[in-house]
Amino acid sequence: MPTLNDYLVLSAVLFAIGTAGVFVRKNLITILLSIEIMLNAVNLTFVAFGRALGAADGQIIVFFVMTVAAAEAAVGLAIVIALYRHRESLNPDSFTVLKW
Amino acid sequence: MFDLFAGVAVIASLLVIAQRNPIYSVLLLIASFGALSGLYVLLDAPFVAVIQIIVYAGAIMVLFLFVVMLLNAPHEMTEEDIEHPLAIVRSGATRLGGLLALALVVELVWALTRHGGESGVFGNAAVSSVAAIGRLLFTEYAFPFEVTSLLILVAMVSAVILARREGGPDAAPAGLAEPDLSRAPAGTEGDR
Amino acid sequence: MPASTTLVLAQIVLTLFVFVMLLNSAAIMVYVERKVAALLQQRLGPYLVGPKGLLQPLADVVKLMFKEELRPAAADWFLFGLAPVISATCAFAAFAVVPFGAETTFFGLIPEGLRLQVADVNVAILVVFAIASMSVYGIVLAGWSSNSKYSLLGGLRSSAQMISYELSYGLALASVLVVANSLSLTDIVNRQAGAWWGVLPRWFVFLQPLGFLIYMTAGVAETNRAPFDFPEAEQELVAGYHTEYSSMSFALFFLAEYINMVTVSAVATDLFLGGWHGPFLPESLGWIWFLLKVAAILFFYVWMRWTLPRYRYDQLMRFGWKVLLPVAVLNLLVTAAGVLYFGA
Numbered sequence: 001m002p003t004l005n006d007y008l009v010l011s012a013v014l015f016a017i018g019t020a021g022v023f024v025r026k027n028l029i030t031i032l033l034s035i036e037i038m039l040n041a042v043n044l045t046f047v048a049f050g051r052a053l054g055a056a057d058g059q060i061i062v063f064f065v066m067t068v069a070a071a072e073a074a075v076g077l078a079i080v081i082a083l084y085r086h087r088e089s090l091n092p093d094s095f096t097v098l099k100w
Numbered sequence: 101m102f103d104l105f106a107g108v109a110v111i112a113s114l115l116v117i118a119q120r121n122p123i124y125s126v127l128l129l130i131a132s133f134g135a136l137s138g139l140y141v142l143l144d145a146p147f148v149a150v151i152q153i154i155v156y157a158g159a160i161m162v163l164f165l166f167v168v169m170l171l172n173a174p175h176e177m178t179e180e181d182i183e184h185p186l187a188i189v190r191s192g193a194t195r196l197g198g199l200l201a202l203a204l205v206v207e208l209v210w211a212l213t214r215h216g217g218e219s220g221v222f223g224n225a226a227v228s229s230v231a232a233i234g235r236l237l238f239t240e241y242a243f244p245f246e247v248t249s250l251l252i253l254v255a256m257v258s259a260v261i262l263a264r265r266e267g268g269p270d271a272a273p274a275g276l277a278e279p280d281l282s283r284a285p286a287g288t289e290g291d292r
Numbered sequence: 293m294p295a296s297t298t299l300v301l302a303q304i305v306l307t308l309f310v311f312v313m314l315l316n317s318a319a320i321m322v323y324v325e326r327k328v329a330a331l332l333q334q335r336l337g338p339y340l341v342g343p344k345g346l347l348q349p350l351a352d353v354v355k356l357m358f359k360e361e362l363r364p365a366a367a368d369w370f371l372f373g374l375a376p377v378i379s380a381t382c383a384f385a386a387f388a389v390v391p392f393g394a395e396t397t398f399f400g401l402i403p404e405g406l407r408l409q410v411a412d413v414n415v416a417i418l419v420v421f422a423i424a425s426m427s428v429y430g431i432v433l434a435g436w437s438s439n440s441k442y443s444l445l446g447g448l449r450s451s452a453q454m455i456s457y458e459l460s461y462g463l464a465l466a467s468v469l470v471v472a473n474s475l476s477l478t479d480i481v482n483r484q485a486g487a488w489w490g491v492l493p494r495w496f497v498f499l500q501p502l503g504f505l506i507y508m509t510a511g512v513a514e515t516n517r518a519p520f521d522f523p524e525a526e527q528e529l530v531a532g533y534h535t536e537y538s539s540m541s542f543a544l545f546f547l548a549e550y551i552n553m554v555t556v557s558a559v560a561t562d563l564f565l566g567g568w569h570g571p572f573l574p575e576s577l578g579w580i581w582f583l584l585k586v587a588a589i590l591f592f593y594v595w596m597r598w599t600l601p602r603y604r605y606d607q608l609m610r611f612g613w614k615v616l617l618p619v620a621v622l623n624l625l626v627t628a629a630g631v632l633y634f635g636a
Contacts, residue, residue: 019200023197081167158422
């Protein structure tokens, strides 16, 4: 039987994987994907705590987090498209100059 | 079951950040979301599980896939990647990032499990029905619910505007040199 | 045998039965489509293979099995092979939560009633919707991995069409949900038992006529059938996302399309047409009514394909976003207001 601790450890590991992805990868899309991993880890924590406390509030917050993640993914990808159209590169290191 | 889903989620996430090809990253992330959905079912949250598939795996990831395909994103093989594939031994920010993630996981696991193993066994809570969630959404959380709809509207509008070509939808794509036919050729201007 | 083993055995047999029947239904649909198309176009259709051409699907399957399996050299081999598998798997999986008969004990062979449904989930509508949204991946991956411009364009167009019509599909489902007060398909069907004034059956199609139309339109667009089949039309785009596929991979796409049609019809029957409830037969034989209703909707599908002209892609997208979606939202609002007012 998995306990609450098991779920929390799992979500900590997933969150760390997402953080590693944001720092290590040099591809804008993969960075966005790592942010999604982090958001999912947080969702798992919410649902686990909601279940442990016997309230449905955890699931409600997950609902809102998912909506915010969707909005952020849409806008983030639009920005990536605009950036790519300008510099033809998805490497964040090529966007170091402030001049557009 | 928990071990299976947890294993799939962790391995898929690791592969997401390790893959070179962004399309494989997206597909592996979908697999990870599927495993998380299974974990939600184990946590007696079937509604969230199905919504995870519909919204995350079925809509957001399709958006990612579209963008990756249309941008024809190249693989990011730099010389550094070939020399030092492991993140921790690479120089500069990447080494910091790898070490930071390692420190983060150690710290989080310590902080979250400080009270020992016995606390945290799940009690016998009832499976929350969709009706209960709906009722909560429209009474206690009604304000965030309405604000979320505004947020989605703003996101839609901004996504359309940000991804628009410069000069409006009828402008020529960048890189296509259009001959300027509105003026007469240079030699016929006459003496000025 | 102890009761639980019998139940487990019965469940396994039921699952296998549903799987085999879905395969058969695809074969029957192949024959029905060609025969009905022929009769609508005042010609004979298949009549050589077997009596009245009834063995034609068998001949088609044998032909497809013996064709050479081509694989373009520039194609991404893993995704190329994965895409038809995703399509077919999602098509079959969506039918797992659709109930097609009342609880039955098979003439007393098993101790307690076994619902004729592979998996009894109490969020069944959402599961159907979720699996439908996963089937987009089969198409988009097929288009991408074939590495050919017809396939890529067809795949992207097709998946954009599918995700656009998913919204209206979901809103039509939501309006049924508001009327029926439950997400479980079995509950929804059971609410449609009986008749008003002894004559008009309590089907939701009479309470939600607009919802039914929206659902059928979105369903036809979801399954990429005419008049919304621009992305895979032969005259427009060679064959869209399955241009580069041959033999069994193509057969899998073909199969997935027909089984998606069957699933959409089955869910429409459960949601709007009263499922397995019908006048003269007892409850345990209700699956006969279910089959008749599903067959009627499938006939409409085929009829529409060979009668209506095809929508152009931009007309199709404009229709989905500017007409169907506002109508679906309006339908949901009116339904919610009606339920609030009449209190039923």
